[in-house]
Amino acid sequence: MTAVRFRGWLCLLLVCCLPTQLLAQPQPQPLHLYTEEYPPINFSLNGQPTGLATEMVRAIMRRTGQNAPISLVPWARGYQLALTRPNTGLFVTMRTPERERLFKWVGPLTRNVTSFYALRSSGLSIDRLEQAREADEIAVPRDWYSHQRLLAEGFSNLTPVTGPSQVVSMLKRGRVKLMVLDNLSLSALLVQGDIRAEEVQLLFTLMYSDSYIAFSAQTDAALIRLWQRELDGMKADGSFAAIYRKWLPHEPLPDRVEP
Template identity: 70%
Template sequence: MLCALLLGCCLAGATQAEALRLYTEEYPPVNFSQDGEPTGLATEVVRAIMQRTGQQAPISVVPWARGYQLAQVRPNTGLFVTMRTAEREQLFKWVGPLARTVTSLYALRSSALRIDSLEEARRFDVIAVPRDWYSHQYLRAEGFTNLHPVTGPTQMILMLKRGRVKLIVLDSLSLSALLNRGGVQVGEMQALFSFMHNDAYIAFSPQTDDALIERWQSELDAMKADGSFAALYRKWLPDQPLPPGPAP
């Protein structure tokens, strides 16, 4: 009986340790919190996948840097959406893509700034960028020493509006929603130079079971094939092109 009890405790502990956990951030309209609850395109897709697989997992909205660190060290942990880049390729297991985006340097139109290359941007005074975002990692790897990392994109917009910075990094998916949150009109902004094209994925920790990754990818592919993914995408991103579907 003692052996059976110990075995049961061990199994219960293992099951608890392997419970699926999901993290996301404030990145409207793809994923964000509304009235204290996570929502957005990617959140709805993730919930649909869980419904199809019969799984349940809490979705926590946290600062990006925290979720990014947890998704690298905790087994069975997912972070969405995460831009898939060469620098991150070996850090995670991937399910997607959920969206496609173009990343650019932006400034207020009233600033009359002009930047036509990364080399010119490298010589600029200060560039605000969300900490540990793919764009931050890329520019840092390119040798940029003039970056000002901030907690999140909303903070970056407010800094721009208040004149604390003149140049920021944003992408085409979040531009309109984030500017709205910061009280800046789209017409007040100007894209100066586009330097990245990326696909957004669900990133799982490397310790996550391969069977879970395969099942989630299969269900996402099925959503793309039956039209349910496209319906969600048009709901949240009506003006953006669909990401690639499953390979034939």
């Protein structure tokens, strides 16, 4: 028997001698992270993910010794992956009653105020949901928390689009007269959409919400505890505040994160 054949036979013998339970044991799935174009919280720069939440997530991974890829995808796709794939995280995700049992949560990262907006030149005067429900088409990002909330409120005049930048584009082109977005992303999105801030009018506020990293329900609970502990540590040692002020220098820190 040649040396090569002997080594092959020996490897086969060792595998056959392993306990059946060990051979059948599934290998843990690697961690996958997804985000979307939502400046300045998370977005792409020169093809790479960046932004406030992206820096937070990378800092947590450094502290935990992990190194998972971060993929930028349309929100609806990332949301579906986080719903169905084990060890999958999606950020940032607004934590709402409708989503509470669908995910495991690490956060909060930001506090957002979501409102109805229109161009001042439209002359619209809407200050409550009942009026908005009877208005012309309203642009919202597909499967966002705001889209889900308005559907639950009985809105049938929604125009869901791929992401927040498309919402602004539709408003600028006159495709819609109303849009629903949040305060933290509005300024960056208006710059991208070539709309001056003074051209846009806040009509009324829809909701307040906190953003989190949402992990699929099948994700190991130990990973959730580890990430939450490290995020809490960042809030205690001031590193959270440093990242937040870098990206949102004119916004107050969320409650209970001051070092």
